[in-house]
């Protein structure tokens with residue numbers, strides 16, 4: 001069984017980064033809501049307490065029993081986590097006159113301290129706090145300071161069976177230059193993790209888990225041609241073979257010719273895939289709907305209807321397979337700490353309350369780049385692995401306002417010009433995701449001496465590692481100029497092209 005670190009999420013915007021940093025060190029970790037009781041087993045090697053928008057002195061601040069955790073495994077508190085540690089053991093935390101945001105230099109001089117092993121005597125760290133630890137509890141000791149605050153890092157090794165550490169700064173952000181090394185020290189020298197989290201181990205464990213979950217029952221799998229569902233399908237296929245039935249739905253919101261080309265490419269993979277044309281159903285239910293969240297919920301519901309309908313043709317189907325990944329889950333529901341819902345991904349927040357199939361989602365805890373690594377491990381072709389992500393609700397969330405088949409057609413044509421253009425220019429693999437957005441804006445133009453009054457498309461291209469944060473791609477002007485020309489010349493109904501130069505945050509990748 002893979003070892004793991006639990007990260008208790010108190011709502012920090014950086015909780016994801018803690019998880020990523022740990023996984024990059026080949027240690028598996030899971031994020032749990034801070035107040036959810038821990039189900040202990042021997043795979044848990046350590047617990048990290050995240051930061052938080054709360055102050056530990058707020059009346060409703062989430063506070064947990066740290067001593068009970070340290071009785072089982074070592075604990076590392078980060079920022080709020082450290083402040084809470086100071087407070088619950090009898091120290092003092094208070095608003096400080098010196099709020100610290102950004103760069104600071106941590107100083108320490110104990111060469112024997114395992115947490116700071118190999119860390120420079122003066123090391124750049126990143127701070128983001130308004131409260132400070134004024135006094136550490138008795139039996140704790142300070143192990144590092146900064147110019148502004150006496151307590152940058154502290155620890156206790158006597159009160160519980162395992163040591164407890166607190167860091168006022170954020171080791172998980174890249175601006176803490178040796179932060180990754182501090183986390184590594186915690187994992188390897190304090191929790192004694194063996195770095196057993198590898199794609200091969202994941203594949204092995206996941207296949208076994210699916211076998212146990214599904215037994216000799218059948219799974220109907222929602223397959224989309226995207227990376228996630230393709231990798232998920234292959235994993236389920238490895239576990240249950242011919243009991244897997246895949247369904248690819250044409251919801252009328254796919255890209256140009258996507259239905260045909262995707263079905264064709266699955267033929268070469270040995271998966272049992274059935275295509276279902278449900279265009280009219282989707283267009284019908286979406287007619288006149290312009291609210292983005294409502295569109296997502298309608299689409300999520302229709303997907304399930306189609307899958308359930310299909311499942312009734314097959315006997316013994318009790319499971320629905322999906323390619324859901326961690327960011328879908330995190331952005332849709334507040335699974336973890338007190339964070340807010342950004343948008344309902346159709347496959348998570350969009351699912352109906354009542355569903356009579358159980359979910360099989362082997363990638364639910366992975367980030368996109370990890371999915372690609374797993375895909376590579378099990379030999380999935382680059383045709384799938386290299387594809388840009390495409391949202392399940394498809395062009396519905398790239399047509400702002402109500403959807404009509406004519407608008408879908410217009411956007412499919414524009415998208416095709418853009419994506420093929422990126423490929424021809426050798427730019428497709430350089431950006432993480434690209435697409436076109438049809439705006440509900442008509443403007444005046446002149447074409448062949450005639451006045452036009454037509455729609456605008458926005459081009460979007462972003463660079464990213466995992467879709468959680470993204471920057472707009474700095475595409476060459478010549479390329480953008482060519483795209484503008486080509487789209488306006490080839491796609492009837494569009495007379496204006498703009499380029500989106502927003503990063504995520506504050507924008508998101510999709511416009512809805």
Ligand SMILES: Nc1ncnc2c1ncn2[C@@H]1O[C@H](COP(=O)(O)OP(=O)(O)OP(=O)(O)O)[C@@H](O)[C@H]1O
Pocket residue numbers: 221222223224225226227228229230247248249250251321322323324328347387388389390391392393
């Ligand atoms: N047209 C479709 N037919 C059947 N299932 C779909 C379809 N579109 C999406 N799904 C289901 O919804 C899930 C989420 O969609 P999403 O687009 O995020 O993932 P993906 O298509 O697998 O990967 P990618 O993000 O690379 O496009 C898919 O993994 C799949 O299970």
Ligand SMILES: O=c1[nH]c(=O)c2[nH+]cn([C@@H]3O[C@H](COP(=O)(O)O)[C@@H](O)[C@H]3O)c2[nH]1
Pocket residue numbers: 296328331343344345346347389390391392393433467504507508509510511512
């Ligand atoms: O399966 C999905 N169902 C959805 O409802 C959905 N919404 C956004 N996306 C994709 O998720 C990534 C992040 O997108 P945002 O920055 O717009 O949230 C990007 O890759 C988006 O394309 C979705 N995928």
Ligand SMILES: NC(=O)CC[C@H](N)C(=O)O
Pocket residue numbers: 012050051052053054055056078079080081128129130131132
């Ligand atoms: N990043 C954090 O965890 C901040 C903790 C607390 N809200 C403070 O401002 O000090």
Ligand SMILES: [Mg+2]
Pocket residue numbers: 224225226227389390391392
């Ligand atoms: Mg997709």
